[in-house]
Amino acid sequence: MLRLAQRIYNLLDEIKDKSDEKTYILVAHNGIARVVQSYFHDMTNEEFAAYGIQNCEIKRYDFLNEMIHSPVAKQ
Secondary structure (H helix, E strand, C coil), rough: CCHHHHHHHHHHHHHHHHHCCCCCCCCCCCHHHHHHHHHHHHHHHHHHHCCCCCCCCEEEEEEECCCCCCCCCCC
């Protein structure tokens, strides 16, 4: 798991370096979503284990501001 987290952190660091140039979209399952959330917010082990996203949930992260959360409207 630590290797996976390091790979995601490296990817996010790379995106951060280029974030003023482009907007990126990352599509992922809960495992990756947990790592991304922990990149932007300090989490305890318990919070990390309990964290999850809903099916088709959209989360927006901004390297300059706090995370903006906007769930997909259900139709």
